[in-house]
Amino acid sequence: MTSGLAAEFSSADAVLAAVRALRETGYRAISAYTPFPIDGLDQALALPRSRLPVAVFAGGAIGAVVSYWIQWYANAWAYPLVVGGRPMNAIPAFIPATFEGTVLGAALAGFIALLIRLRLPALWHPMFEVDGFESATDDRFWLALDRDDPQFDPMLARRDLERLSPIRIVTVGEDSL
Amino acid sequence: MAASGVLRGHADDAQITTMILRPLRTPSRIWWILFSITGLGTLALGCAIWYTVATGIGLWGNNIPVSWAFAIINFVWWIGIGHAGTFISAFLLLLHQKWRASVNRIAEAMTLFALINAGLFPILHLGRPWFFYWLIPYPARMQVWPQFRSSLPWDVAAVTTYFTVSLLFWYLGLVPDLATARDRMPGRLRRRIYGIFSLGWRGAAEQWHHYRIVYLLFAGLATPLVISVHSIVSLDFSITQLPGWHSTIFPPYFVVGAIYSGFAMVLVLLIPVRRIFSLESVITKQHLENMGKLMLAMAMMLAYSYLVESFMAWYSGDPFERYTYLFARPYGPYAGVYWIMLASNLLIPQLLWWKRLRRSPVVLFATGIVVLVGMWLERFIIIVASLNRDFLPSAWHFYKPTWVDLTILFGSVSFFLFLFFLFLRWVPFVSISEVKELRRELAEEAR
Numbered sequence: 232m233t234s235g236l237a238a239e240f241s242s243a244d245a246v247l248a249a250v251r252a253l254r255e256t257g258y259r260a261i262s263a264y265t266p267f268p269i270d271g272l273d274q275a276l277a278l279p280r281s282r283l284p285v286a287v288f289a290g291g292a293i294g295a296v297v298s299y300w301i302q303w304y305a306n307a308w309a310y311p312l313v314v315g316g317r318p319m320n321a322i323p324a325f326i327p328a329t330f331e332g333t334v335l336g337a338a339l340a341g342f343i344a345l346l347i348r349l350r351l352p353a354l355w356h357p358m359f360e361v362d363g364f365e366s367a368t369d370d371r372f373w374l375a376l377d378r379d380d381p382q383f384d385p386m387l388a389r390r391d392l393e394r395l396s397p398i399r400i401v402t403v404g405e406d407s408l
Numbered sequence: 409m410a411a412s413g414v415l416r417g418h419a420d421d422a423q424i425t426t427m428i429l430r431p432l433r434t435p436s437r438i439w440w441i442l443f444s445i446t447g448l449g450t451l452a453l454g455c456a457i458w459y460t461v462a463t464g465i466g467l468w469g470n471n472i473p474v475s476w477a478f479a480i481i482n483f484v485w486w487i488g489i490g491h492a493g494t495f496i497s498a499f500l501l502l503l504h505q506k507w508r509a510s511v512n513r514i515a516e517a518m519t520l521f522a523l524i525n526a527g528l529f530p531i532l533h534l535g536r537p538w539f540f541y542w543l544i545p546y547p548a549r550m551q552v553w554p555q556f557r558s559s560l561p562w563d564v565a566a567v568t569t570y571f572t573v574s575l576l577f578w579y580l581g582l583v584p585d586l587a588t589a590r591d592r593m594p595g596r597l598r599r600r601i602y603g604i605f606s607l608g609w610r611g612a613a614e615q616w617h618h619y620r621i622v623y624l625l626f627a628g629l630a631t632p633l634v635i636s637v638h639s640i641v642s643l644d645f646s647i648t649q650l651p652g653w654h655s656t657i658f659p660p661y662f663v664v665g666a667i668y669s670g671f672a673m674v675l676v677l678l679i680p681v682r683r684i685f686s687l688e689s690v691i692t693k694q695h696l697e698n699m700g701k702l703m704l705a706m707a708m709m710l711a712y713s714y715l716v717e718s719f720m721a722w723y724s725g726d727p728f729e730r731y732t733y734l735f736a737r738p739y740g741p742y743a744g745v746y747w748i749m750l751a752s753n754l755l756i757p758q759l760l761w762w763k764r765l766r767r768s769p770v771v772l773f774a775t776g777i778v779v780l781v782g783m784w785l786e787r788f789i790i791i792v793a794s795l796n797r798d799f800l801p802s803a804w805h806f807y808k809p810t811w812v813d814l815t816i817l818f819g820s821v822s823f824f825l826f827l828f829f830l831f832l833r834w835v836p837f838v839s840i841s842e843v844k845e846l847r848r849e850l851a852e853e854a855r
Contacts, residue, residue, distance in 0.1 A: 243848060266421060266588070267845040268616040276613055281621045287629075298565070301545050305553030314557045324557040327640050331565040334633045338573045338626060342580065345622045349615050352607035359610070365591035367611050368584070370421030370844075 234404020235260075236388050237361055237375040238397035243269045246372035249395040250275045253376070256391055260377035264358065264367040286344035287337045294336015299329045357403050375403055413694035414507040414846070421844050424690075428838045429592055431685045435833055438684060443829045449822020456815040457532065465535050467812040474795045474807035479533035481787040482817055485669065486526035486824075487567065487641055488662070488783065491634050492670020493519025494574060497581070498630035501623075506849070507698050509842040510690040513585075514681065515674050516578040517837065521827040522673070523571045525820045530563070532816075559643045566640040573633055577626045580619075583609050585836040638666040645790065651728040652737075652794030655720065661713035668706035668753075669783035671699050675776035677828065679769045681837070690843055693767050700766040703779065707757040714754070728799055741806055742793045745785050752782030 240246040246263055253261055254275065263272055306312070307319035317324060346352070358364055358375065367373045376388050392400050419427060435443075460467050470477035493515040500508035531537045543564045545554050554561040586606035590599050609615065639659035646658035675696065682691040721733035737746045756778050765771045797804045831837060 263613040267841040302556040327562040328565040331569040335569040354608045368588040
């Protein structure tokens with residue numbers, strides 16, 4: 232989303248209905264901005280299933296292998312020392328730290344993958360230039376149509392939005408539409 | 409537990425934002441007073457730590473045979489307190505408990521601050537804290553590695569992982585609210601700072617979509633993690649041979665005790681916060697009652713653990729175990745501590761069977777304090793009363809803390825509260841987005 236048209240709505244249901252109507256009209260590059268997650272909005276926007284769980288799983292698997300390997304390397308290979316008559320590769324004794332390593336790997340991977348996927352931190356975004364967009368984190372619900380959408384025509388898009396009776400419609404991006 | 413009564417009044421979304429952000433605008437007088445008092449306590453902690461590090465841990469009361477005392481008691485106590493935060497934010501999220509929405513942020517912050525305090529003690533107890541990094545497996549020139557067949561490096565792994573994951577979980581939950589603060593708080597500088605920490609969150613549906621999945625996965629990861637942490641802490645004790653420590657019930661027994669003391673701390677913090685900032689509409693009596701119920705459940709499980717522990721000592725036929733549990737604890741040198749512990753952990757919380765008392769903030773607050781003290785005494789009994797009389801009577805020794813021990817203990821309580829007051833001043837301490845989501849859910853249910 233670099234430029235296009237944005238509309239402000241006063242309720243979650245209104246923005247949900249608006250997204251459905253616009254999808255019906257044929258728009259595909261719609262984005263919605265809400266102060267809290269709204270059930271059904273993901274489906275209405277037809278967002279693909281998130282693949283982040285894969286990253287979390289991979290992070291956990293790497294964490295498990297690395298943390299076991301560190302313990303094995305330290306206590307069975309690099310500095311073998313008999314402690315309490317336990318074998319050098321003392322599997323039960325290595326499990327607790329391996330578990331912690333798994334969780335740590337999974338959590339770090341999840342956090343980093345989320346930031347990469349959402350392209351955050353990004354302190355500037357065209358929507359932040361829109362007057363009154365601050366309300367999107369308070370009590371208003373916004374949606375925006377991207378001008379790169381093949382369906383997008385400045386005049387028609389404005390009329391399509393007006394039909395949904397938003398509080399107001401504003402242009403996003405530098406060039407006037 | 410009933411969902412009704414977790415959000416009262418008719419505040420709309422904008423009013424919810426205003427209500428939750430109001431305490432961040434200007435500090436009240438009472439805040440300044442509490443901040444200064446706990447700041448002084450923190451200073452005392454700093455002085456006591458400086459004195460200890462500069463002189464050596466001979467300043468503390470522990471010596472052979474009681475080689476572990478206040479430092480480890482405080483460590484176990486603080487870590488345990490942390491557990492309720494994760495329990496509320498992770499367990500209750502997975503169980504779809506609606507009442508977690510307005511209390512999870514405070515509980516999670518409590519976890520972090522308790523962990524910061526907990527982390528202090530093992531490091532100081534090293535005696536040479538400037539070598540603490542030797543605990544971390546890194547390729548050192550000395551070519552010596554930590555010994556993972558001992559339970560102490562497990563602790564390092566558990567506590568550092570727990571802190572990291574709790575911090576990420578807390579911060580992740582905070583990002584949308586920091587964006588609200590960025591957009592709603594007065595002052596250019598403050599908005600910029602909130603803006604940086606909110607990472608440029610815009611509340612786009614696509615952002616929420618991925619965010620919710622990762623948040624849920626974090627809850628899924630934190631749930632087994634929290635159980636593992638106090639289990640591992642308990643293994644520090646139970647894999648040794650000492651009578652009073654060598655018991656297989658320790659992991660679940662420690663986890664239950666941890667969550668119990670944590671709920672007590674949540675109540676002790678939540679009740680005044682709710683009152684001072686007039687948040688009775690988002691933190692309702694229902695929340696307090698639910699926590700009272702959970703505390704009561706934990707008290708019963710703890711009673712079971714105490715019972716099984718003593719029974720097994722008797723049933724094992726081992727004379728040392730029998731002596732520790734059936735004589736040394738109830739009639740030995742620390743008998744007074746033992747009986748106060750039983751009264752405050754098992755007897756007094758029975759008051760919460762009465763609904764009227766369970767819904768009374770004053771009673772809950774007082775019970776919380778009693779349980780916190782009781783749980784600290786429990787760790788005292790486990791650690792000191794087991795070490796001071798082990799196998800050989802010729803090695804028995806009576807342990808007494810020094811003033812440095814006591815200063816560090818009360819200093820760390822101050823430091824905890826100091827961090828908590830800073831948190832109340834700068835961070836939205838009730839989740840704004842989750843309360844709004846809850847409001848919508850409840851409205852839809854009512855429809």
